[in-house]
Amino acid sequence: MDVARIRDQIPGLQHGVYFNTGGFGQPPVSVNRAIAENYQQLLSGSVSTFDWYTEMERAAAEMPARIAGFFGADAGEIALTMSTGEGYGMVLGGLRWQPGDEVVITNEEHPVPLQGAEGLADREGVVIKVVDIDQDTDLFLDRLEQAITPRTRLFCFSHVTTDTGTRLPAREICALAQARGILTLWDGCQAVGQFPVDLHDMGCDFYATNCYKWMLSPMGTGFLFVRKGAQQILKPLRRPHAPDGTARQYETGTPACMLYQGLAASLDFMTGIGGPEAIAAEAGRKAESLRSRFDAIPGVRVTSSRRAETQSGIVAFAIEGMEGNEVSEALRNRWQIAQRATHINKPTGVRISVAFYTSDSELDTLVEAVTTLAGETA
Ligand SMILES: Cc1ncc(COP(=O)(O)O)c(C=O)c1O
Numbered sequence: 001m002d003v004a005r006i007r008d009q010i011p012g013l014q015h016g017v018y019f020n021t022g023g024f025g026q027p028p029v030s031v032n033r034a035i036a037e038n039y040q041q042l043l044s045g046s047v048s049t050f051d052w053y054t055e056m057e058r059a060a061a062e063m064p065a066r067i068a069g070f071f072g073a074d075a076g077e078i079a080l081t082m083s084t085g086e087g088y089g090m091v092l093g094g095l096r097w098q099p100g101d102e103v104v105i106t107n108e109e110h111p112v113p114l115q116g117a118e119g120l121a122d123r124e125g126v127v128i129k130v131v132d133i134d135q136d137t138d139l140f141l142d143r144l145e146q147a148i149t150p151r152t153r154l155f156c157f158s159h160v161t162t163d164t165g166t167r168l169p170a171r172e173i174c175a176l177a178q179a180r181g182i183l184t185l186w187d188g189c190q191a192v193g194q195f196p197v198d199l200h201d202m203g204c205d206f207y208a209t210n211c212y213k214w215m216l217s218p219m220g221t222g223f224l225f226v227r228k229g230a231q232q233i234l235k236p237l238r239r240p241h242a243p244d245g246t247a248r249q250y251e252t253g254t255p256a257c258m259l260y261q262g263l264a265a266s267l268d269f270m271t272g273i274g275g276p277e278a279i280a281a282e283a284g285r286k287a288e289s290l291r292s293r294f295d296a297i298p299g300v301r302v303t304s305s306r307r308a309e310t311q312s313g314i315v316a317f318a319i320e321g322m323e324g325n326e327v328s329e330a331l332r333n334r335w336q337i338a339q340r341a342t343h344i345n346k347p348t349g350v351r352i353s354v355a356f357y358t359s360d361s362e363l364d365t366l367v368e369a370v371t372t373l374a375g376e377t378a
Pocket residue numbers: 022023082083084085086110112113158160161162187189190209210222
């Protein structure tokens with residue numbers, strides 16, 4: 001992969017050192033241009049608003065098929081959403097619940113899915129059970145089995161967790177759920193765009209994500225996958241005026257059509273640079289090198305998984321004697337390194353998002369900065 005040439009197409013990477021793709025990704029010029037050109041047409045009056053609106057509707061109507069093609073699903077299983085949280089709301093609000101039903105989550109859920117589950121508990125008297133993440137897949141699956149009771153209705157998990165970037169064994173979890181008659185809802189926003197995701201192969205019922213992180217698309221774009229068979233049990237939150245037998249019945253209003261032009265451009269971009277396999281290989285190599293360079297710094301501990309099957313491009317670390325937010329602020333203020341602190345579990349630390357577009361010199365700057373900070377606190 002010609003990273004230098006790719007970086008030339010990504011204006012946001014020209015400033016500072018960028019390690020916050022898990023916060024929001026840096027879109028290439030083609031994505032920005034696709035969105036800007038649509039607005040420009042309106043601003044300049046170069047097309048009639050009627051033609052513009054018709055074109056936007058047509059383009060949005062094509063998006064479910066494009067998204068489905070990228071993620072191993074059928075077009076009829078994709079609803080357009082503006083965020084992960086919106087997809088969660090559609091699923092948690094659209095299933096029928098009894099007080100005492102149980103939903104299992106992990107101890108590393110982002111506030112958006114966590115608050116979705118907590119809201120469900122408040123409204124419906126559902127019980128939330130928390131299973132601790134583990135980098136050891138077998139150990140995690142054992143813990144999960146032990147958490148299942150006859151009242152377990154839903155597993156609600158991040159595909160890749162937000163702080164340590166632990167990649168859960170999604171296929172195995174879905175198979176376990178299916179065998180026990182339990183539904184699965186996934187938060188995919190730290191997974192999509194990092195590595196290939198095939199939703200049919202994974203075997204999930206529901207998969208909600210935004211597309212503004214590793215997918216390099218604008219904020220306001222996302223989707224909800226609803227497996228064809230699961231559409232019989234998930235009720236739309238509003239009565240669709242034209243039920244068409246697809247997941248679009250779950251959409252809660254008009255999608256941000258012009259932003260999806262940006263998502264279409266990012267799918268083209270990602271395919272053009274080699275697709276998800278090549279993207280994962282490039283970022284995987286860089287993340288591995290960062291983990292071993294961190295290991296060599298006294299006082300620094302990598303808190304992300306050490307096992308290949310549960311690793312991702314997110315590399316979290318802690319410096320002995322410093323809180324995560326202190327490290328994060330120092331990296332930003334002294335070295336202009338964009339990243340964010342981790343705070344869900346102890347020890348607090350910093351989350352580094354290593355992407356395919358990360359440069360060697362960015363990695364060098366980061367390692368030098370962390371070495372300096374760890375030396376200062378020793
Ligand atoms: C794992 C995870 N879930 C959800 C979100 C936010 O979701 P949204 O803003 O799309 O609702 C984030 C954002 O950082 C995240 O990391």
